[in-house]
Amino acid sequence: MNVPISYRGVWQRTLLETGECQDVRSRVYWLQTGLWHADIRIPADRPDFTGVMSHADCSAEQLSWLAGQQGFVGITVVQDNQCEWQRAIDFQPPLGNRDIGRMHFAHPDKLLEYGIEDTYSEIWERITGGGNKRCYALQLLDHGELAEPVIFLIVYGNHFIYSRNRPAGLQQPFSSSGQLQQYPYDVLVRALDFEISFGQIQAESGSGQIMLSTLPWREGQTAFDRDPMLAAFEGGICPGPGPGKTWRVLSDNQ
Numbered sequence: 001m002n003v004p005i006s007y008r009g010v011w012q013r014t015l016l017e018t019g020e021c022q023d024v025r026s027r028v029y030w031l032q033t034g035l036w037h038a039d040i041r042i043p044a045d046r047p048d049f050t051g052v053m054s055h056a057d058c059s060a061e062q063l064s065w066l067a068g069q070q071g072f073v074g075i076t077v078v079q080d081n082q083c084e085w086q087r088a089i090d091f092q093p094p095l096g097n098r099d100i101g102r103m104h105f106a107h108p109d110k111l112l113e114y115g116i117e118d119t120y121s122e123i124w125e126r127i128t129g130g131g132n133k134r135c136y137a138l139q140l141l142d143h144g145e146l147a148e149p150v151i152f153l154i155v156y157g158n159h160f161i162y163s164r165n166r167p168a169g170l171q172q173p174f175s176s177s178g179q180l181q182q183y184p185y186d187v188l189v190r191a192l193d194f195e196i197s198f199g200q201i202q203a204e205s206g207s208g209q210i211m212l213s214t215l216p217w218r219e220g221q222t223a224f225d226r227d228p229m230l231a232a233f234e235g236g237i238c239p240g241p242g243p244g245k246t247w248r249v250l251s252d253n254q
Contacts, residue, residue, distance in 0.1 A: 002034040003076050006105065007083070009129030010159045013041075018120045027212055029198050030124065031156050032076060035251045036137035037085060038154035038161035040196045041070035042212055049216040055189040063188060069214045071196035073152045073163045078103075082116065089150055089165045091194050091214065128157040134201075136229055138247040140240060153228070153247065155201070160208050162223040164195040197223050206230055 013028035025044035031037060047062050055063070074087040084100040101113040101122075109126040140151035150165040167190055183191075197213040208223040228238050228247045240246040 001077070003032060003078050006108065007076070007078060007111075008032050008034060008135065008156070010127040010156050011111065011124040012127055013122055014125050015123040016120065017122075029127075029159075029161070029212070031154050031159060031161050033135050033137050033154060033156060033251055034253075035075055036073070036152075036154055037076045038073045038152065038163055038196070039071055039085070040161060040198045040212060040214070042214070043068050046216070053217050055192055063192065066192050066214070069196075071163070071194075071214060073154065073161070073196075083113070089152070089163060091196060128159060133253060134158070134227075134229070136252045137250040138228060138238070139250055141237070141246045141248050143244040144246075147245070153224070155227075155229075158201045158203070160199055160201060160223065162195070162197045162199075162208065162210075166191060166194040199223060201227055 009032060011030040011032065013026070013030070014024065016023040016026070016028075023044070027042040027044075028040070030039045043065070047059075047065050049058075049062065052058055052062065055066075058066070070092050072085070072087040072090040072092075074085055074089070077084045077086060081103050082100060083103050084098060087094075087099065097117040100116045102116055104112045104114075106112055109129065111124040111126070113122040113124065115121070135156050137155075138153040140147040140153075142148070148168040150168075152163045154161045154163070170190055195213065195215050195218065197210045197215070197218055199208050199210040199212070201208050205225075206227040207225050208227075210218050210221050210223050213219050224241060228240070229249075229252070236249045238247045238249060
């Protein structure tokens with residue numbers, strides 16, 4: 001069942017309150033299509049990553065900070081005033097509780113969320129909404145099979161979230177509060193190699209310019225050269241970013 005139109009669009013979180021903290025400084029964005037969602041959560045007080053081009057260039061402090069980021073992609077299920085985000089890929093390890101909230105629209109572009117299985121409240125304010133014609137979710141294929149690692153592209157209006165999972169078969173072995181030093185360096189680096197990039201599609205070129213990313217050195221770079229859905233497609237498949245690569249259309253303008 002598709003998500004109600006009232007939820008669709010690009011949302012920015014302006015407040016998080018839990019029993020332990022109040023957060024108005026983290027940069028958090030949620031893109032919601034008719035079925036699929038993508039989410040990126042970058043904590044405040046990010047260290048300086050000037051000159052860093054990969055995880056191999058990071059200090060222990062920088063790696064520790066990267067481990068505290070959040071983000072995910074999946075399917076959204078709305079029933080009455082409850083909204084559940086069922087995650088297909090997730091930067092953080094699963095905690096056992098569902099991601100489900102009780103929702104209240106203060107007005108059409110301001111959404112209040114209250115945790116059902118966790119104690120929290122959030123305020124979301126819509127950046128872009130309405131019946132936007134550019135609204136779709138794609139998953140990358142490699143020679144007709146699901147690409148590994150898993151890659152999604154979620155687009156609403158002129159905003160996108162591009163998400164690439166960590167290497168296949170590898171789960172993040174720590175929580176954001178874990179003791180990172182107990183893990184071998186190569187395991188730590190591979191576990192942190194999870195890209196969630198938020199950006200805008202350029203009007204003239206159709207390329208996706210990255211504004212915010214779980215890989216800070218990706219900011220300012222291009223996630224894709226051309227809006228994939230501008231090309232003709234058939235059978236739910238459109239051209240991908242290289243030889244043998246295509247995009248499977250998960251949802252389109254719904």
